[in-house]
Amino acid sequence: MILAGWTLPEILPVFAAGAVAITALYLLRMRRRQVVVPFAALWQRVTRESDTRRLWKKLRRLLSWLFQLLLLALLCAALGDPRPDSWLREPQTVAIVVDRSASTAGPAAGEPDVTRLEILLRRARAELAALGPTDRALVIAAGAEVDVPGPISRDAAPLLRALDAIAPGPGEADLERGLALARAALAGQPGPRILVLTDGALDAPAEAALLACTSGQAPGDSPDAPAIPCRVARAGGPADNLALVAFAARRYPEDRERVEVLAEVHNLGDAPATAVLEVTADGLSVGRTELSLGPGERRRELLRGLDAARTRLVAVLSPGPGADPATLGPPADDRAYAVVPPLSPFKVVLVTDGTDLFLEAALLTLQDHIQLTGIGPAQASSHPALAEADLVIFDVGDNPLPDPLPSADLIVFDPARRPDSPSPVRGAGELVRPFLTEQLQTHPLLVGVVLKDVNLARGTRLAAEPGDTVLIRSLGEPIALLRRDPGDDSRRPRAILALGFDPRQTDLPLRTAFPLFVANAIAYFEQSRPGFVASVPVGASRPIAAAELGLESLGLTRVEVRGPEPDDAARPTPVDAAGVFRMRAMSPGIYRIRAVDGASAGAEVLLAVNQASVAASDLHDRLGDLPDAALAGPPPAPVPVRDEPLWALLLLAAVVLITVEWSLYHRRVTV
Secondary structure, X not given: OEEOOOOHHHHHHHHHHXXXXXXXXXXXXXXXOOOOOOXXXXXXXXXXXXXXXXXXXXXXXXXXXXHHHHHHHHHHXXXXXXXXXXXXXXOOEEEEEEEOOHHHHOEEOOEEEEEHHHHHHHHHHHHHHOOOOOOEEEEEEEOOXXXXXXXXXXXXXXHHHHHHOOOOOOXXXXXXXXXXXXXXXXXXXXXXXXXXXXXXOOOHHHXXXXXXXXXXXXXOOOOOOOOOOEXXXXXXXXXXXXXXXXXXXXXXXXXXXXXXXXXEEEEOOOOOEEEEEEEEEOOEEEEEEEEEEOOOOEEEEXXXXXXXXXXXXXXEEEEOOOOOHHHHOOHHHHEEEEEOOOOOOEEEEEEEOOOOHHXXXXXXXXXXXXXXXXXXXXXXXXXXHHHHOXXXXXXXXXXXXXXXXXXXXXXXXOOOOOXXXXXXXXXXXXXXXXXXXXXXXXXXXXXXXXXXOOOEOEEEEEOOOOOOEEEEEEOOEEEEEEEEEOOOXXXXXXXXXXXXXXXXXXXXXXXXXXXXXXXXXXXXHHHHOOOOOOEEEOEEEEEEEHHHHOOOOOOOOEEEEXXXXXXXXXXXXXXXXXXXXXXXXXXXXXXXXXXXOOOOOOOEEEEEEEOOOHHXXXXXXXXXXXXXXXXXXXXXXXXXXXXXXXXXXXXXXXXXXXXXXXXXXXXXXXX
């Protein structure tokens, strides 16, 4: 507290002089009026006071004297014009960045019934309570999306209301954008500083952004830009957490009316934990199992052969028998959603010269769940079926491949036979009478396929590139590989299966391994196509292809997106010419997407949205030990009065004291 008016040496003489004067007035003896009475002894007996009453008369005069001294002290203090230190310092502008990621819903250290976010908000309220009348502040909430619930203001009341509205959200905190927004808001403001409130459970980009902020120079800032002080206040807690990190459903290629459900549980804590996993389909329980996981252990549970008629699947984790509910961590990690993919034909186009009847026969046996179209090599560049195909198989013999190749997934036999052919996989030389000596038996394409003693007249050594999966080798040389190629569609890499031999030049079609290999290939590509598992993670606006969800994109210009709650309003969303729309899903659940126009007008599909982030579910503090200069220290002391001058309050207190004294005097308490 600082005196902005009279100094203490100036006030003390005034107070001393006033106190002496008041005391002198109280020491004056009161002159009593003399009255003549006929019998003095009788009146003396009536007016005689007891010792207690005489003592009280002395005490009440003392009380009146103290009242007057206190009144004098208040008036002298008002002359000094006392002010808090915060009123006289330079103005400050503080940006309070609050981490509201999923991990902040976890319990706080030492307070299991209080979340980490509640501890962070306590600190934010303390910062607002310490603002002086010339200070300003703003509140930034950093979750999967960044918003500003409390714009820059000198008034703490709206900022406190903004803090009350902040709640933990799904996903990670986008501190990179949050800190960039804080720096932009503080540009040109007096006394800028940034206070980051976090539990430290951050992903790598957020951690890097925070460390850059505390170092004084953020990425992208010019070297001449003034550094903005950036400090961190943390609220950690126990790291125990069991989380559902994966949940998906897929149809069986050989039985489209049945589905298989996968749920993956991860113990992200440092101690063993138990839980009960229950899966429901349209509200009906279809599976329940007890899980015991060690620290860091992941467990996958499969439910096979479920009826595909039930389309909405929910997985829920609950505490095991006798387990502490706190081991499950934030509730957002304990529930996941999935939908059964729509029943749509898998479109396969076979480009062949008609001489490989064994390949055609193997594909015809799968026609109960694929839509097969056969075309000749001359039509491989212009046939309309190629534009809609999910998988194109090239078995063209001595004919060249078309240029350009279709954008769908590809299976190509002996692609580098002809030098003038636009092969998606480059050849590295011819192999004469090769032997298939090595195969990747664990790959889904080769499950149950035995290639021992297969005779080949010739083959082509394939040039494998980084990222390729070599499936079959001939004496160490790659002769069959799987490649992921971005192709023309950057949203989804194209899969290419290249085999460096012509089946007609081998005895492989005469073996049971051949139709089994073809069936494996169809199942692999069908399960890899977009939309097979209709699920996306929560987060900001992201592109989604309508075709991936089972909606026909022809003529589609607009869709309606409804949230997981029944009363959520539909959000009209435009669809671009490529059949892609952007969706913002900030709450886990099952969303509904309805086509407004186009060939599939009125059709509605389901889309599951989950947290699906191990980093967001990990409650460990990954910031480590920060330097003392980066730490915010203890909460500041609140300012006793924000705006009103204290001398006015002192005068008001003096008026109240005079009123009390007047009341006591007229009630003859102090006289």
